[in-house]
Amino acid sequence: METHFDVTEWQPTKPTEPGEEDITAELPTLVATLNQQTNDIYRHPYNPNGWFGRAETLMRLRYPELAVGDTHKAVLLCQTLLARLCDDRRYRLGHCMGFWMLDEADADADAETHDDDEDARRDDLEQRLADLQADAQRLQLENLYHSPAFEEGIFLQRPYPWMQARHRRRDDALVAKINREFEEAEARLCRDSPKERPAGQNDKGRCCILKRHAFGESTAPDKDTSELLGVFAARDLAPETVLVIDETQAWGCIGPGDGGSTANLSGGTGCSDPIHPNLPSEDANSEDLRWIRERAGKYAAEILLQCRFLIGCIADKVAHPLDHTLVARLTPTYRLEKVGLFSLEHDIAIPNECLQQFGIDIFAEGEYDTWVLFTLEARIDNNSWSDPIHSCISPLFSLFNHSCEPNVSWKIMNDHTTMVIRVTKDVHEGEQLFVDYDGFMKDQPLQARRKRMSKWLDADCQCTRCQREEAEQEAAGRKCTCGCGGCGGDGGGTAEWDVAEKPVFPEDSWKVRRR
């Protein structure tokens, strides 16, 4: 799509189903068709046929979420074109539906001299558009499962093979920029919060530094550890030292909605704090996002968070949303087995309407294509923190790795968006600074912690505590036999009668909900 890609890089997002057709032989043709259709869309973005054609190819290539995204655009275009045609019969559609023409002659003609042929052509066009709309909606439903309130489909978060090389890695310039942000945040702390960082503390030099190879450099040729970043102590640090106060512009909240309503459309109660989803400082006319809160109900926090990222990219006029420094710094986790749900309304319709509200032409501006929205979402998913009513990305906090015996704590301030990050133990220069991603798990055994951490990690937690406990269990000969990898032979408690291999039902493989 964005770049031509090698078929060996193809990773479908549709979970494999029993009896699925093998499309390996067809792949080169499908990829070539996809590239051709994308070029056609760039040339004629308002032609719904183009979007529908590409949706069919994306479905064959097993990208259900992207097929739904393209059918959504085909339907929107059909609806707009049909509405205009029905509204005023003097309008004619130009080449590939790319422009409108007003038939002045028809405007002057009286009813008797009206051109019957022209009427027939119009009826034919209307019928073709209505048929196309119905076909697009049918294809959409083939990729979705119905829920009571909105339509959902299943998919696996994956890196898309056409993503440009610069969007797959964080280059040294970005790492240097984030290091400057740490320095600026520390300087701000000294200047604005003398209680947290008493005068003279900064004379000792900065506290944190972002580095590559956070868990060590691997010698394995197929393993690039340089992409694993982590925050390290730049000098000796005493307990209670505040490292940074991390402020953000990217957050979401489930209340209040239109008219200040805090009642939640989907059953819960919205947040009573008046700051969300619009801060009083925000221009209520141009940035009114309360409609998102009304539409998304209890899911609004995550959707608003994603929309704020998109709005930030538009406001900062970046060439591509994945270039934005707030987006580019976030690393996703593509867990092999984690099947999630995507929603037509929440992941496609609302973000696209938000883009339109902020002036993006969602048909012509390819850098905001559906795959970009899903790529952004994968990054946000892996880096946001949330409570039942808020969801937020703290730009510096998102660089800290997890440990089950952390040396740093984090606390959210009353505005729900600012985070205080503080050292909790004596730390020596050069040591990595770790936070705890889930404080509720600290008293749990290795197995339970690993299970929980799999939300963020695509392999076992590499922290010192997990490694120590694993080694202790192995030394005691209590090796895990249940397959969980971490129970030490007793945590899973697999009963003797329960050792037979269990059947895997489709519903079991779908049980991991994304939201």
Ligand SMILES: C[S@@+](CC[C@H](N)C(=O)[O-])C[C@H]1O[C@@H](n2cnc3c(N)ncnc32)[C@H](O)[C@@H]1O
């Ligand atoms: C919030 S980010 C932290 C910064 C990240 N290391 C980076 O390079 O941007 C979370 C990701 O860091 C990695 N990570 C964090 N803690 C880890 C741990 N204890 N063991 C292994 N990987 C960890 C995982 O890849 C995880 O998805």
